[in-house]
Amino acid sequence: xxxxxxxxxxxxxxxxxxxxxxxxxxxxxxxxxxxxxxxxxxxxxxxxxxxxxxxxxxxxxxxxxxxxxxxxxxxxxxxxxxxxxxxxxxxxxxxxxxxxxxxxxxxxxxxxxxxxxxxxxxxxxxxxxxxxxxxxxxxxxxxxxxxxxxxxxxxxxxxxxxxxxxxxxxxxxxxxxxxxxxxxxxxxxxxxxxxxxxxxxxxxxxxxxxxxxxxxxxxxxxxxxxxxxxxxxxxxxxxxxxxxxxxxxxxxxxxxxxxxxxxxxxxxxxxxxxxxxxxxxxxxxxxxxxxxxxxxxxxxxxxxxxxxxxxxxxxxxxxxxxxxxxxxxxxxxxxxxxxxxxxxxxxxxxxxxxxxxxxxxxxxxxxxxxxxxxxxxxxxxxxxxxxxxxxxxxxxxxxxxxxxxxxxxxxxxxxxxxxxxxxxxxxxxxxx
Amino acid sequence: xxxxxxxxxxxxxxxxxxxxxxxxxxxxxxxxxxxxxxxxxxxxxxxxxxxxxxxxxxxxxxxxxxxxxxxxxxxxxxxxxxxxxxxxxxxxxxxxxxxxxxxxxxxxxxxxxxxxxxxxxxxxxxxxxxxxxxxxxxxxxxxxxxxxxxxxxxxxxxxxxxxxxxxxxxxxxxxxxxxxxxxxxxxxxxxxxxxxxxxxxxxxxxxxxxxxxxxxxxxxxxxxxxxxxxxxxxxxxxxxxxxxxxxxxxxxxxxxxxxxxxxxxxxxxxxxxxxxxxxxxxxxxxxxxxxxxxxxxxxxxxxxxxxxxxxxxxxxxxxxxxxxxxxxxxxxxxxxxxxxxxxxxxxxxxxxxxxxxxxxxxxxxxxxxxxxxxxxxxxxxxxxxxxxxxxxxxxxxxxxxxxxxxxxxxxxxxxxxxxxxxxxxxxxxxxx
Numbered sequence: 001x002x003x004x005x006x007x008x009x010x011x012x013x014x015x016x017x018x019x020x021x022x023x024x025x026x027x028x029x030x031x032x033x034x035x036x037x038x039x040x041x042x043x044x045x046x047x048x049x050x051x052x053x054x055x056x057x058x059x060x061x062x063x064x065x066x067x068x069x070x071x072x073x074x075x076x077x078x079x080x081x082x083x084x085x086x087x088x089x090x091x092x093x094x095x096x097x098x099x100x101x102x103x104x105x106x107x108x109x110x111x112x113x114x115x116x117x118x119x120x121x122x123x124x125x126x127x128x129x130x131x132x133x134x135x136x137x138x139x140x141x142x143x144x145x146x147x148x149x150x151x152x153x154x155x156x157x158x159x160x161x162x163x164x165x166x167x168x169x170x171x172x173x174x175x176x177x178x179x180x181x182x183x184x185x186x187x188x189x190x191x192x193x194x195x196x197x198x199x200x201x202x203x204x205x206x207x208x209x210x211x212x213x214x215x216x217x218x219x220x221x222x223x224x225x226x227x228x229x230x231x232x233x234x235x236x237x238x239x240x241x242x243x244x245x246x247x248x249x250x251x252x253x254x255x256x257x258x259x260x261x262x263x264x265x266x267x268x269x270x271x272x273x274x275x276x277x278x279x280x281x282x283x284x285x286x287x288x289x290x291x292x293x294x295x296x297x298x299x300x301x302x303x304x305x306x307x308x309x310x311x312x313x314x315x316x317x318x319x320x321x322x323x324x325x326x327x328x329x330x331x332x333x334x335x336x337x338x339x340x341x342x343x344x345x346x347x348x349x350x351x352x353x354x355x356x357x358x359x360x361x362x363x364x365x366x367x368x369x370x371x372x373x374x375x376x377x378x379x380x381x382x383x384x385x386x387x388x389x390x391x392x393x394x395x396x397x398x399x400x401x402x403x404x405x406x407x408x409x410x411x412x413x414x415x416x417x418x419x420x421x422x423x424x425x426x427x428x429x430x431x432x
Numbered sequence: 433x434x435x436x437x438x439x440x441x442x443x444x445x446x447x448x449x450x451x452x453x454x455x456x457x458x459x460x461x462x463x464x465x466x467x468x469x470x471x472x473x474x475x476x477x478x479x480x481x482x483x484x485x486x487x488x489x490x491x492x493x494x495x496x497x498x499x500x501x502x503x504x505x506x507x508x509x510x511x512x513x514x515x516x517x518x519x520x521x522x523x524x525x526x527x528x529x530x531x532x533x534x535x536x537x538x539x540x541x542x543x544x545x546x547x548x549x550x551x552x553x554x555x556x557x558x559x560x561x562x563x564x565x566x567x568x569x570x571x572x573x574x575x576x577x578x579x580x581x582x583x584x585x586x587x588x589x590x591x592x593x594x595x596x597x598x599x600x601x602x603x604x605x606x607x608x609x610x611x612x613x614x615x616x617x618x619x620x621x622x623x624x625x626x627x628x629x630x631x632x633x634x635x636x637x638x639x640x641x642x643x644x645x646x647x648x649x650x651x652x653x654x655x656x657x658x659x660x661x662x663x664x665x666x667x668x669x670x671x672x673x674x675x676x677x678x679x680x681x682x683x684x685x686x687x688x689x690x691x692x693x694x695x696x697x698x699x700x701x702x703x704x705x706x707x708x709x710x711x712x713x714x715x716x717x718x719x720x721x722x723x724x725x726x727x728x729x730x731x732x733x734x735x736x737x738x739x740x741x742x743x744x745x746x747x748x749x750x751x752x753x754x755x756x757x758x759x760x761x762x763x764x765x766x767x768x769x770x771x772x773x774x775x776x777x778x779x780x781x782x783x784x785x786x787x788x789x790x791x792x793x794x795x796x797x798x799x800x801x802x803x804x805x806x807x808x809x810x811x812x813x814x815x816x817x818x819x820x821x822x823x824x825x826x827x828x829x830x831x832x833x834x835x836x837x838x839x840x841x842x843x844x845x846x847x848x849x850x851x852x853x854x855x856x857x858x859x860x861x862x863x864x
Contacts, residue, residue, distance in 0.1 A: 041572065041845045060490040065843045067620040077623070080576040080845070097580045134849045140473065144512040148529045188499040191509070390833050390841045394826055401822050409822045411497045413473045413512070416848040417566045 008033050008075075009103035009336055012093055014083050014268070016043050016066055019300030019321035020108030026329020028073040032336055035102075037081045037095060041065055044129055045386055047318060048395075050169060052132035054176035055140070055184075055408040059129050061395050064387040083109075086270035088296055104295050104332060107271070107282070108325070111263035111301045111316060114279065122242040123259040126169050133414060139177075139256060140413045143189055152196075157253035159197040162245055164237045165261030166203030166210070168353045171220055173258060174201040175355035178227035183406040200254075202232045202247055204261065209361070211315060212351055216361040219370045223355040237261070263316065265302045277304045281313055286343035288328050299324040305344065314346050323347065354378045357403060440465050440507075441535035441768055444525055446515050446700070448475050448498055451732030451753035452540030458761020460505040464768060467534075469513045469527060473497055476561055477818055479750060480827075482601060484564035486608035487572070487616075487840040491561050493827050496819040515541075518702035520728055536727050536764060539703070539714070540757065543695035543733045543748060546711065554674040555691040558601050565846060571609075571688060572845045575621055584628075589685035591629040594677055596669045597693030598635030599643070600785045603652055605690060606633040607787035610659035615838040632686075634664045634679055636693065641793070643747060644783055648793040651802045655787040669693070695748065697734045709736045713745055718775035720760050731756040737776065746778050755779065786810045789835060 009032050013020045016038040027034045042063040051057040066078040085094040086105065093100045113125040124138060125131050139161070146158040161177055163170045177199050186194050201208065201224060207217035208224075208231065221231050232248050237257075239246070244253045265280040267273065272292065274283050281304035283291045288303055290296050300321035304313030314320040323346055331341035350364035352374065360375035362368065369377065379399065386392050402408055441464050445452045448470040459466050474495040483489040498510040517526040518537065525532045545557040556570060557563050571593070578590040593609055595602045609631050618626050633640065633656060639649035640656075640663065653663050664680050669689075671678070676685045697712040699705065704724065706715050713736035715723045720735055722728050732753035736745030746752040755778055763773035782796035784806065792807035794800065801809065811831065818824050834840055 040847075041576065041843070058490050058492040059846065060842050060844055063844055065620075067843065068841075071619050079579070080573070130847060130849045141512070144473065147511070187503050188497075388841070390830070393829055397825055397829075398822070409500075409820070410492050411473070411499065412492055412495055414491065414848075415472075415562060416846075417562045 010035065010101060011104045011106065011332060012037065012100060012102040013106040013108060014093070015108035015110060015300075015302075016040075016078075017046070017108060017110050017300060017321065018318045019110075019302075019325040020106065021069070022322045022325025023106055023108070023299065023329040023332070024070070024073075024076055026326055027076065027332065028070070029075060030333050030336075032075060032332065034073075034076045035100065036066060036070070036076060036078050037083065038066065038078070039080070039082050040129070041067070041078075041080050043069065043387060045391075046127075047382060048386070049126065049129065049132040050172045050176060052129065053126060053135040053173065054180060055136055055410045055412070056176065056402055057395060057398055058410055059133060061391050061398070062386070063129060064391065069387065084269060086268055086296070088270065088293060091295070102295075104335075105297065106328065106332075107268055107290075107296065107298045107302055108300050108321075109266040109268060109302055110321075111279070112266050113259060114262040114264040115259065116262060117238065118240055118259070119242075122240055123164075123257045126173065126258060126260050127263075135258060136410075137413050137415070140411055142256060143185065143192070144413075147189065147191055153253055156196050157243060157255050159192070160200075160252060160254035161197070161256045161258070162200045162202065162237075162247070162252060162254050163258045163260065164202045165259065166201055166205075166208030166231075166233075167260060168209065170201055170203070170258075170260040171208055171224065171353055171355060173260070174199055174224055174229045175227065175359070178224065178229050179356050180408060182227065184408050184411070188411065198252070199229045200232065200247060200252060201229050202235050202237055204234070204236045206233050208233070209353055212353065212361065212363055213368065215368065216353075216363060216370065219361050220353060220355055223359040227356055263301070271296070278312060279316075287331050287341045288324055288344060297328055299328050307345075310346070317351075319349060320346055352378045352381065442467065442533060443536045443538065443764060444469065444532060444534040445538040445540060446525070447540035447542060447732075447734075448472075448510075449478070449540060449542050449732060449753065450750045451542075451734075451757040452538065453501070454754045454757025455538055455540070455731065455761040455764070456502070456505075456508055458758055459508065459764065460502070461507060462765050462768075464507060464764065466505075466508045467532065468498060468502070468508060468510045469515065470498065470510070471512070471514050472561070473499070473510075473512050475501065475819060477823075478559075479814060480818070481558065481561065481564040482604045482608060484561065485558065485567040485605065486612060487568055487842045487844070488608065488834055489827060489830055490842055491565060493823050493830070494818070495561060496823065501819065516701060518700055518728070520702065520725060523727070534727075536767075537729065538760065538764075539700055539722075539728065539730045539734055540732050540753075541698040541700060541734055542753075543711070544698050545691060546694040546696040547691065548694060549670065550672055550691070551674075554672055555596075555689045558605065558690060558692050559695075567690060568842075569845050569847070572843060574688060575617065575624070576845075579621065579623055585685055588628050589675060589687050591624070592632075592684060592686035593629070593688045593690070594632045594634065594669075594679070594684060594686050595690045595692065596634045597691065598633055598637075598640030598663075598665075599692060600641065602633055602635070602690075602692040603640055603656065603785055603787060605692070606631055606656055606661045607659065607791070610656065610661050611788050612840060614659065616840050616843070620843065630662060630684070631660065632662045632664065632679060632684060634667050634669055636666070636668045638665050640665070641785055644785065644793065644795055645800065647800065648785075648795060648802065652785060652787055652793050655791040659788055695733070703728070710744060711748075719763050719773045720756055720776060729760055731760050739777075742778070749783075751781060752778055784810045784813065 012035045045062045048062045070076040081095040081097040142158040146155045149155045209217045282298040284303045288297045301316040327344045352362040354360040358372045360378045361370045362374035444467045477494045480494045502508040513527040513529040574590040581587045641649045714730040716735045720729045733748040759776045784794040786792040790804045792810045793802045794806035
């Protein structure tokens, strides 16, 4: 480890998602030594991952290398590492690259899928770049195999798609796959009968997009149904054998079940879990300090700040994560400077969800919209939010090209060699 | 299998590289049923793979889905499959998706690295998209690990790079890595001493780019040396333990050895190997028919057509493969129409190799060039040759952006989940 003798306090940020990244950005060239840890060497723009899964964007367009982001920040160091344990008594973080001392620890590890008893090995999830590429590879490979499959039930199982969870991710995936089914796949697979392919969206409560207003839910459902998606409400999927799934009393053959129906906080070893907080989130006070700790903070999806307005904690959304991240960054500078930190309050700027070309729903402070205008807003906001000029340009071009040609250019099944050398070390002594 | 009753002859093309793709293109909407088999669902533009390995381009920019290429071709079917055996007595091809009957069989399986006794598991190769991404992941991960490595010899082993083979691939890789070392890595890794990093290029004969003129070889070597690459000539690497390698009597610690020093034809089970042809290539007559076979052809790197001008067969280059592919496509139409096929002759349009920004060498019918003009030509020709408008635009933008910002945007360590579902089948009966 590089030893930098310094009297500045050390802040370690675990996780470079929306929350952790914003905290780090607020600390650039401030009086603190900052270490950012992540298991990937890039930031992931999660809201567009579903387009990677559905062959509309390449994975590199929705990510951005951390080292590039922090290039001009003299006090910020990035490390590719995973956390094994927090030892809060000794202000020490144990990681895959050794033990690190901290003065302040910021946990921003987000969430992972929660399966509620379902076998995780049989379903696909949609949280990471790896997940998105896995979905793309699986679906495209299934179509190739369907061509060679004489058994009609097996063929249906290969090309049927069941998405469980009617939140934004599920809705966006269902819409994008419906567009593939309607515009792209018939041209790519003229030998396959596309009528055999059904896209199901299954939601546990009585409407999709339950976090939005009822009118938006209804509009989104109508869009999806017009595109051919079969929406089933009030239905929980509790069992799946990898071959077929029960929906509404019917047995739907499918090898492709995408699970977007629930998340739980990524646990951090050494931090006490509080059992009565939903989804394993960590309870924090109004400055995002974990209850019971002096100098350990949690932000974003991981944290549950219970306020009068949000008695269950804030919604687990990117804008909350970004605002908490920014706010904590500012507060840490205050605390280091012996000033009083300010309590956090969330400013809700609205919600958008897209279904397909010219189809989206938006609830914004200045009004509710659906259709082309909402879709146009959605595109603009997401394009602006992407990190990096290159990503903005390439994504814009991909969207325009896809829009005018009714196409999705990136129908690539991208196998990889297993990457042996990643986290293990090859000691020189052993072989020398 | 979809059964299409037809009296048209069936042509199976194995391998969709430069050669196989051109044959198929010549057969679009001609009187033949054509099946193209490849183990990937996309064509790979190999000449730019080295830029994927060196973080200058994303992998999707240098590939193109076969189904998209053949979308308007009613008589061409693509299948994702691997060949297991040719049964030429019964005109049958055995593959991972079953047995296929053919009237004419075109083999275009290209080459694979030849290691001459070296342990393949210790070196990296540069033939496929998977190889290129593996190199990028490995080198970027090694830099991350070097930051945490106290032992200075181990640290050098992590960041030193040895490229064996001074052909175009080796030269282009060495140049691109030298640019990363000079412009990108010092900004990304300010904590690492870049003087510790050495890039070695090792060639067996007395000059690099031995297929070009001596003046080009000298110019390319000078470019590389000015950029800091250590070029060693007349040296064969015969041993490598994964930890260090002997070059010129010196022991160079490195975990990163990239092998571009030799290739051999991909063998096709069931086709007789002829031992006296260099690199296991298959001897073909002047219409690319494999010697001893009536209706089985070989084209591109796989084939050795021994002529007066090329007693060892043509050079294993993309232009030869493309010309042979085109020519065979035309000849097959002739043969099907009971016309006489024409003998092949190669028209050499010149050679280019690039070293770095503003640095390349070109030998063209109208003159020899080096420096900026050759580099500019190289860019233009490669941009024009990329398949797909989207790829051209995205690549052009990446190049411009990299050129003016002295940067390589795609420094992404891209892990993947193991893709279980790829080639195995999950029979419905087993679980149902």
